[in-house]
Amino acid sequence: MATFYDFGLHHLVARALSDMGFEEATPIQAETIPTVLQGQDLIGQAQTGTGKTAAFGIPLVERVDSEKEQIQAVVLTPTRELAVQVAEELNKIAQHKKVTALPIYGGQDIQRQIRALKKRPEIIVATPGRFMDHMNRKTIRLHGVEMVVLDEADEMLNMGFVDDIKAILQEMPEERQTLLFSATMPRPIQEIARNFMKNPVTISIKAKELTVPNIQQQYMEVPEKQKFDVLCRLLDIHSPELAIIFGRTKRRVDELAEALNKRGYGAEGIHGDLNQAKRDSVLRKFKEGTIEVLVATDVAARGLDISGVTHVYNFDIPQDSESYVHRIGRTGRAGKTGLAITLVTPRETDHLRYIEKATNRKMERKPVPTLAEAIEGQQRLTVDKLMETTGSGELSMYKSLAEQLLDEVDSVTLVAAALKLLTKEPDTTPVRLTEEAPLRVGKRKMMDQSRGRGPRTGAKRSGGGGGGFSRAGHGKGRPAQHNRNRRDWDRDRDRDRNRD
Numbered sequence: 456m457a458t459f460y461d462f463g464l465h466h467l468v469a470r471a472l473s474d475m476g477f478e479e480a481t482p483i484q485a486e487t488i489p490t491v492l493q494g495q496d497l498i499g500q501a502q503t504g505t506g507k508t509a510a511f512g513i514p515l516v517e518r519v520d521s522e523k524e525q526i527q528a529v530v531l532t533p534t535r536e537l538a539v540q541v542a543e544e545l546n547k548i549a550q551h552k553k554v555t556a557l558p559i560y561g562g563q564d565i566q567r568q569i570r571a572l573k574k575r576p577e578i579i580v581a582t583p584g585r586f587m588d589h590m591n592r593k594t595i596r597l598h599g600v601e602m603v604v605l606d607e608a609d610e611m612l613n614m615g616f617v618d619d620i621k622a623i624l625q626e627m628p629e630e631r632q633t634l635l636f637s638a639t640m641p642r643p644i645q646e647i648a649r650n651f652m653k654n655p656v657t658i659s660i661k662a663k664e665l666t667v668p669n670i671q672q673q674y675m676e677v678p679e680k681q682k683f684d685v686l687c688r689l690l691d692i693h694s695p696e697l698a699i700i701f702g703r704t705k706r707r708v709d710e711l712a713e714a715l716n717k718r719g720y721g722a723e724g725i726h727g728d729l730n731q732a733k734r735d736s737v738l739r740k741f742k743e744g745t746i747e748v749l750v751a752t753d754v755a756a757r758g759l760d761i762s763g764v765t766h767v768y769n770f771d772i773p774q775d776s777e778s779y780v781h782r783i784g785r786t787g788r789a790g791k792t793g794l795a796i797t798l799v800t801p802r803e804t805d806h807l808r809y810i811e812k813a814t815n816r817k818m819e820r821k822p823v824p825t826l827a828e829a830i831e832g833q834q835r836l837t838v839d840k841l842m843e844t845t846g847s848g849e850l851s852m853y854k855s856l857a858e859q860l861l862d863e864v865d866s867v868t869l870v871a872a873a874l875k876l877l878t879k880e881p882d883t884t885p886v887r888l889t890e891e892a893p894l895r896v897g898k899r900k901m902m903d904q905s906r907g908r909g910p911r912t913g914a915k916r917s918g919g920g921g922g923g924f925s926r927a928g929h930g931k932g933r934p935a936q937h938n939r940n941r942r943d944w945d946r947d948r949d950r951d952r953n954r955d
């Protein structure tokens with residue numbers, strides 16, 4: 456394994472990595488850092504949670520010159536939260552070198568961003584919509600840009616973003632270095648990418664499967680009407696430290712979060728229709744553990760690195776295999792283990808098979824948990840808490856009371872009553888969830904797969920075609936069922952573009 460000293464990094468960068476607890480380079484870092492340092496264009500693919508951010512972040516910080524006082528590197532990300540997170544990681548790598556990474560994204564006060572830009576940060580991490588806004592206002596100067604990174608490159612080059620990306624890249628100096636990173640890099644996207652890269656090398660960490668082995672993958676076949684009760688039972692059984700539940704649409708996420716709260720779970724939703732202050736506060740509460748359950752659309756599927764996420768539940772099966780890979784990749788990061796469970800209605804099993812085929816990994820079928828198992832799970836949790844408290848040694852003020860009580864009731868009855876009080880018993884409060892139509896595999900998708908091309912990406916985006924990078928045929932094979940709710944798909948990227 457390579458250590459960071461092998462790359463000949465500036466000692467201030469090496470020191471920062473050691474402060475961050477990075478000892479050895481991950482495989483994608485070991486393979487890409489020397490190439491990126493040489494100035495080569497590159498497409499980097501490696502599984503979720505394997506350190507792609509630092510794979511581009513280290514050479515970026517290494518190569519920018521703090522004396523130059525101009526923007527020298529730009530990283531583009533598909534969501535605002537990811538822009539913030541990537542900027543944070545870059546600033547950690549840059550903590551000892553006098554280099555700053557500034558996040559620029561929609562939903563944040565633009566005047567504040569303009570003031571921050573005047574301080575001449577060396578690196579900008581941005582969502583495309585707000586970045587274009589600054590380009591048009593001429594509040595961002597790009598003549599000094601030497602490196603551009605598209606994080607989540609396949610998502611960025613999907614139809615919803617490609618025109619923006621093209622417009623942004625046209626404003627950049629020709630002789631720049633362009634880097635693309637993602638855990639999924641479908642071939643059509645790589646072909647698009649070649650249009651604006653110079654002889655890129657592709658570095659792909661060889662793995663039999665697209666997903667990391669430390670995520671246990673399971674599925675359950677459940678009729679639509681029973682999905683919510685099953686989800687509640689699963690939460691009771693697993694008592695996750697932190698869990699993300701993915702729903703198909705924004706409405707679905709709102710309804711799920713409300714329903715979970717009614718049943719006594721600390722949950723909040725995140726999606727692109729919420730204002731940024733709300734999105735920020737929900738994510739902050741989740742990271743702090745104030746809420747244990749984050750209900751999300753695909754807006755939270757990519758890139759987010761939140762430690763302590765032990766479980767991912769696909770309440771609705773994701774519509775394409777890329778979405779599946781990224782969603783479940785929110786757990787099992789940096790070598791940790793995780794559990795991902797997908798609920799699938801009987802009519803969606805073909806769709807599940809398509810995902811399995813595309814990821815080259817079978818999900819383990821599990822029976823639907825029973826009510827008894829849910830109760831048992833909660834009881835176990837209570838017992839654990841109780842036993843932990845017996846060891847805490849701060850019970851003196853309760854002991855005489857306990858002795859008094861034991862004079863009146865026998866010990867078994869007393870402990871049983873305490874257990875009952877402490878246990879969250881299954882809650883059957885009625886909830887309202889609008890039913891979703893089953894997601895079926897499109898004919899085209901199946902055909903692509905049988906021809907060995909893998910599924911197309913970009914089916915979920917509507918509009919935005921043309922612009923040189925889009926390809927004929929995009930958007931045609933969308934399963935009919937998708938159309939019904941299309942306006943409700945979380946198209947956060949469009950909001951970034953149109954409204955900010």
Ligand SMILES: Nc1ncnc2c1ncn2[C@@H]1O[C@H](COP(=O)(O)OP(=O)(O)OP(=O)(O)O)[C@@H](O)[C@H]1O
Pocket residue numbers: 476477478479480481484501502503504505506507508509637638757758759760784788789
């Ligand atoms: N060399 C390293 N040693 C220890 N930890 C590391 C190292 N490199 C990265 N990490 C940590 O691993 C975690 C995952 O990294 P990162 O978010 O970059 O993954 P990723 O490959 O971009 O995943 P995704 O595909 O989901 O975006 C982060 O918490 C990061 O700080």
Ligand SMILES: [Mg+2]
Pocket residue numbers: 507508606758
């Ligand atoms: Mg990443």
